[in-house]
Amino acid sequence: MTTVSDAPTVTVIPGDGIGPEVVAATLRMVDAAGADIVWEEAQAGSRVFLQGIPSGVPAETIESIERTRTVLKGPLATPIGYGEKSANVTLRKLFETFANIRPIREIPGVPTPFTGRGIDLVVVRENVEDLYAGIEHMQTPDVAQCLKLISRFGCQRVSRTALELARAEGRHKVVAATKANIMKFTEGMLQREFLAAAEDYPDLETGHIIVDNCAHQLVIAPEQFDVIVTTNMNGDILSDLTSGLVGGLGFAPSANIGTSVAMFEAVHGSAPQLEGLDVANPTAIALAAVMMLRHLEQFEPAERMEQAIFATLEAGIHTADVRVGEPVGTTEFTDAVIERMGTKSSTPSRPHRAMRIPVITRDDARTAPDSRVAVGVDVFIESADDPDKVAQQLIRLAEGTPYTLKMISNRGTAVWPRAGGNTECIDHFRCRFVLFDQVPVSQEDLLDLLQRIGGVYRWMHVEKLETIDDDPGFTRAQGEN
Numbered sequence: 001m002t003t004v005s006d007a008p009t010v011t012v013i014p015g016d017g018i019g020p021e022v023v024a025a026t027l028r029m030v031d032a033a034g035a036d037i038v039w040e041e042a043q044a045g046s047r048v049f050l051q052g053i054p055s056g057v058p059a060e061t062i063e064s065i066e067r068t069r070t071v072l073k074g075p076l077a078t079p080i081g082y083g084e085k086s087a088n089v090t091l092r093k094l095f096e097t098f099a100n101i102r103p104i105r106e107i108p109g110v111p112t113p114f115t116g117r118g119i120d121l122v123v124v125r126e127n128v129e130d131l132y133a134g135i136e137h138m139q140t141p142d143v144a145q146c147l148k149l150i151s152r153f154g155c156q157r158v159s160r161t162a163l164e165l166a167r168a169e170g171r172h173k174v175v176a177a178t179k180a181n182i183m184k185f186t187e188g189m190l191q192r193e194f195l196a197a198a199e200d201y202p203d204l205e206t207g208h209i210i211v212d213n214c215a216h217q218l219v220i221a222p223e224q225f226d227v228i229v230t231t232n233m234n235g236d237i238l239s240d241l242t243s244g245l246v247g248g249l250g251f252a253p254s255a256n257i258g259t260s261v262a263m264f265e266a267v268h269g270s271a272p273q274l275e276g277l278d279v280a281n282p283t284a285i286a287l288a289a290v291m292m293l294r295h296l297e298q299f300e301p302a303e304r305m306e307q308a309i310f311a312t313l314e315a316g317i318h319t320a321d322v323r324v325g326e327p328v329g330t331t332e333f334t335d336a337v338i339e340r341m342g343t344k345s346s347t348p349s350r351p352h353r354a355m356r357i358p359v360i361t362r363d364d365a366r367t368a369p370d371s372r373v374a375v376g377v378d379v380f381i382e383s384a385d386d387p388d389k390v391a392q393q394l395i396r397l398a399e400g401t402p403y404t405l406k407m408i409s410n411r412g413t414a415v416w417p418r419a420g421g422n423t424e425c426i427d428h429f430r431c432r433f434v435l436f437d438q439v440p441v442s443q444e445d446l447l448d449l450l451q452r453i454g455g456v457y458r459w460m461h462v463e464k465l466e467t468i469d470d471d472p473g474f475t476r477a478q479g480e481n
Helices: 019-032 046-050 059-068 087-094 152-168 186-198 211-218 232-245 283-295 299-314 330-339 387-398 443-454
Strands: 009-013 038-041 070-073 099-105 120-126 136-140 143-146 173-178 205-210 227-230 253-257 262-266 372-382 403-410 413-416 428-435 458-468
Touching: 009 019, 009 059, 019 283, 019 299, 019 330, 038 059, 059 070, 070 283, 099 152, 099 232, 099 283, 120 152, 120 232, 136 372, 136 458, 152 173, 152 186, 152 227, 173 186, 173 211, 173 232, 186 205, 186 227, 205 211, 211 227, 211 232, 227 232, 253 283, 262 283, 283 299, 299 330, 372 403, 372 443, 387 403, 387 413, 387 428, 387 443, 443 458
Parallel strands: 009 038, 009 070, 070 262, 120 227, 173 205, 173 227
Antiparallel strands: 099 120, 099 253, 136 143, 253 262, 372 428, 372 458, 403 413, 403 428
């Protein structure tokens, strides 16, 4: 273990379950590869929860990461029945690691149904917003809501990170995978911001693909993809799918990249059932350490370590999650990798150069529209009444206000005025009121409308409707005219 004074210091978090075993194996490989690293151990996860720290991340660990700005992290468990949020998510959010990078590559010696297809791609996933903001509410006892928050700021950062990654790794094609055909504002924002950013990268082939078609194409012709950038939940799903193409989560490394902090980890969990058995596969976190070395611009040790891992697997030496031949344990596999330092495999490492992390401020991503005009309001109410009865009540309640009822929807489908069909209604209605001739309204006018509605129905959610530069800042319901 190096003690070179000018070597970078890395915070290493052993983690839970198999974490300490695979992390220790990885540190041995990194040192054997000749990397210049000083390790600073810190704690997070189950042991910290048991100390009564609800976040699972003690102040000492936060201070270490603030100093080192680079983390190699073992898997962390979120105990059931105590503790609060996931310590993994806490670390990502505390340090605003906005891009999750997951390389997926065919690995020699790991047979899969896709062996020989030349899979070599990267999924770049937005990492801090979308549905994973975790903002949920029970709207009624039978209807739950989760807010999907997508920001222009987040889209610009992750888009440019994907484009910069392609350049750093000598890749040629980047596509954004979204559901912009359905979610035109949220998913559509990533599509639009990516295509706008791509104009600054004329050396790259760029485009857009609908995310369900992307999943379809990944299991038909995965070799066609180079870099895929996508939103948080889509990326979570797609990156697990792609891991399955090349052997599973035991071979899936990842990086969580922010403007000031980078965290490197395996994708797999803590597997407590395997703890202490010396059977866990350290490859995923070892390849994450390879990513870390490249981030630190220690390219030669990174290639040496990656090639030794590939050569070991190619020689048929592997742990039990590769279901061919006779497996070896964690320690024996690690020894075999260290013995092969300096050996080349049949699969060359990709050329890498330093990756530029885009620095985008909130002001850079802030839009200053020429006009914003209030045109109405959506009021969400709870009622077991049929839509016609709800409409009659609301029309009466709105009399004398600047608002008139235009539409009622149920789970996104217009149910009043009736336009045919046979929509089954639950007790959750969106009631759209528009302004007469877009007359100016005050806060008091809206509060008056809500007070009137609240005298008859329980309302639980309100959204103001605006046009922004003459474009509607809201969507129509299915069937609304």
